[in-house]
Amino acid sequence: MITREATEQDLAILLEFEQGVVTAERPFNSTLIEGEIHYYDLKHLIQSPQATVIVAEENxxxxxxxxxxxxxxAKDYYQFKEYAYLGFMYVKPEHRGKGINKVITDELISWSKSRGINEVRLDVYAQNESAIKAYEKAGFEPHLLTMRLKA
Structure with a gap:
């Protein structure tokens, strides 16, 4: 397995992965609309000097x-002025459980550190216990829980 930065030629498969993320998150978020949803501007993320999209390849x-x-x-009272936000974490189902998410996470953290960024954050649904465990293994710890009420 190798990791590399994504290119615009990868967009077709990345758009499929995006729908995989949406499908995985639907059970945790009853507020999502039906049908296809696009969370990310993947082309912009690939092109942006303020971002990197990493893919893992096998064969x-x-x-x-x-x-x-x-x-x-977001607030001027934080000890940091910038942070790295991680997202779009997806592993094809047949490749899960092999530590691939950790490899990508480590690569993204290294990229962030190489740009002088030492604060790294991500969002995960509170009910997504397997994802929480995976991120805790990578060194993350819970920080803030957003609560909601449908009134």
């Missing part, structure tokens, strides 16, 4: 993805 087949995007801190 010339893309099997996993993730991105890091440098964002400005």
């Amino acid at each position: 010339h087949e893309i099997i996993a993805s993730g991105y890091a995007l440098i964002k400005k801190a």
